[in-house]
Amino acid sequence: MSLKTVNSVYFVGIGGIGMSALARYFHANNKQVAGYDKTPTEITGDLQAMGIKIHFEDNVEQIDAQFLNPEQTLVVYTPAIPKTHAELNYFRSNGFEVLKRSAVLGEITKDTYCFAIAGTHGKTTTTSILGHLLNSCNVEVTAFLGGISQNYNSNLILNGTKITVVEADEFDRSFLTLSPDMAGITSMDADHLDIYGDAESLQESFVEFSKKIKPNGKLFVKNGLPLTGITYGIDDDADYSAINIKIIDGAYVFDVKTPNTTLENFKFNLPGRHNLSNALIALAMTVEYGIPHQQLAEALASYTGVKRRFTYQIKTSNLVFIDDYAHHPQEIDAVHQAVREMYPDKEVLIVFQPHLFSRTRDFVDGFAQSLSQFDKILLLDIYPARELPIEGVTSQWLLDKIQNNNKKLVQKSELIAELKQTNAQVILTVGAGDIGEEVKHIKEALSVAS
Incomplete structure (x- = not known):
């Protein structure tokens, strides 16, 4: 058909x-x-x-x-x-x-010039940055996003069919249905072990994805990954590197060293080195595509992010409330780095909802270590999504492993009351389950309380 x-x-x-x-x-x-x-x-x-x-x-x-x-x-x-x-x-x-879904994406994109972003972390933000850069620079583009872009209030950018931008999802090996002209790989950390069995099999699927690129296409990889391509990184010897990084009024201001020159004075409004890295690969791909420096700088400065990716819900002098989709220990570490960089002297409380029994089982020690870094931890029950319970895998099991005395297991129905009582100046809601549905209620309650 x-x-x-x-x-x-x-x-x-x-x-x-x-x-x-x-x-x-x-x-x-x-x-x-x-x-x-x-x-x-x-x-x-x-x-x-x-x-x-x-x-x-x-x-x-x-x-x-x-x-x-x-x-x-x-x-x-x-x-x-x-x-x-x-x-x-x-x-x-x-x-x-x-x-x-992935096969349909493959059909839609096969006769277009396709940009595809893969990686166990960062692909949604990177895809939305890339779609925004191309659209803002008057390129005819359709971008399929794995999150709701705040610039467009949509997960679809529809402005012509010459170019497509897609999120290449490694879950269930879905990304192997794509044949991109330019592909980016942001990370290859162990995840989806319920599908792959082990980290080596996951890495092999990324190698297989890299071979799906069309003849004369280009592969962009984060510096240090075991793949050959155009490399990018922050303050390192990659082909594309973010250098001279400063934080001015809560935004990153930086230059980009390319293989041929240095492009100066980019401004990026999302906090966190992980987000800066996502912006860098999007810039590298659009520079290689041929979009001029000044157009890219103006477009990047106007990018406002993806809902549930370090999204500010409340931002006052007394209280900051941020919501994020992080559901893997390395993603939680990235959120922690971002919040400590922006609010180094403030007490930070994290509300975390684990996603999947299998992921909690496979990474329980990593989750415990990542969560222990915050000043206070409120832990919700595991969100099952597509899974049935696994014996012994519970939020209480995870809580017992967290090396921090300021920790507590709470039900969603108790959450707002708990948050109203806290004296933490920064509150985070984190997870890939239905915790996102609670955010508007928490925002309302905290706005009234403050």
């Missing part, structure tokens, strides 16, 4: 961040779009406001008749959907073309 001849697209798991970007894309291209998801969220509400029909019960009878014609309907699903899902099994049993 050609994507051009498809009349209707049905999404099983439409509320996922990557799935919803595709739903927006097909809706904007005048396809009939509908879908199922497990629970209503802000994302599903936004899609419904666009006129996309969504239901929240796994029931074929709730699907509109126009989506039940296998000659005209493409079905897209996310790997997070269980194999027992009734709707998905109905489509598979009745002659429908059923594709993973």
Whole structure:
């Protein structure tokens, strides 16, 4: 089935961040779009406001008749959907073309000039920076983002079809469906061991991804990774390096050393060296593509970030409240570095919701070490997502390993009361589960309290 001849697209798991970007894309291209998801969220509400029909019960009878014609309907699903899902099994049993989200992305991007960002950390922010740089520099671009860009209030930038920008997801080896012209790899740390089994298998999949680049394409890799490509790094001998870094009024001001010259006076408003590194690879790729220095500098200065990536909710002299998606020990370390750099003399409280029983099991000592760095820790129960419980893997088990006396296990229903009582000047909510749904309530409560 050609994507051009498809009349209707049905999404099983439409509320996922990557799935919803595709739903927006097909809706904007005048396809009939509908879908199922497990629970209503802000994302599903936004899609419904666009006129996309969504239901929240796994029931074929709730699907509109126009989506039940296998000659005209493409079905897209996310790997997070269980194999027992009734709707998905109905489509598979009745002659429908059923594709993973990643395969659809591969189809959309294969005839375009494609930028793809991979990595166990940093890919969403990097993809959104890259999409913003290209769009702001008047390039015809469609960018599929793994988060909600604050510049566009969307996970889709739609401004022409000449170039595509995609997040190349290593989960379930999804990124192997892509064939980019330029690819970036930000990190290759152990993760998704429920899929890969061990760190070596994960690294091998990144090597395989690097071989998917089109002939005469370019690979960009963080300096130190075991891959051959154009390197980037902060204050080091990489091909592209951020140098002369200063913090002025809460923003990074820096120069970029390239293989040929030094590009001066970039301004970047996101805190944290990890975010500066993400900006650097986006700049390296756009410089190699041929966009002029001054245009890039103006575009980068106007970038405002991705929701749930070190997103300020409250920023006053008395209280700072930041929300972040970090769900791996190295990501928590990056959040810690950023908050200590920006607020070196303030007491910092972190609320952390572990994501997945398997990830908690695989990295429990790393999580304990990362969380122990904060002044106070409030730990929520593990968010299961697609998983069933694993015996002995609990938040209490993690809490007992944290080397810090200012720690406590709390329920979500108790969280606001706990936060109202704290005297910490910086509060962080961190995790990839449904803690993001609590942020607006916490913000309201803390705004009234302060």
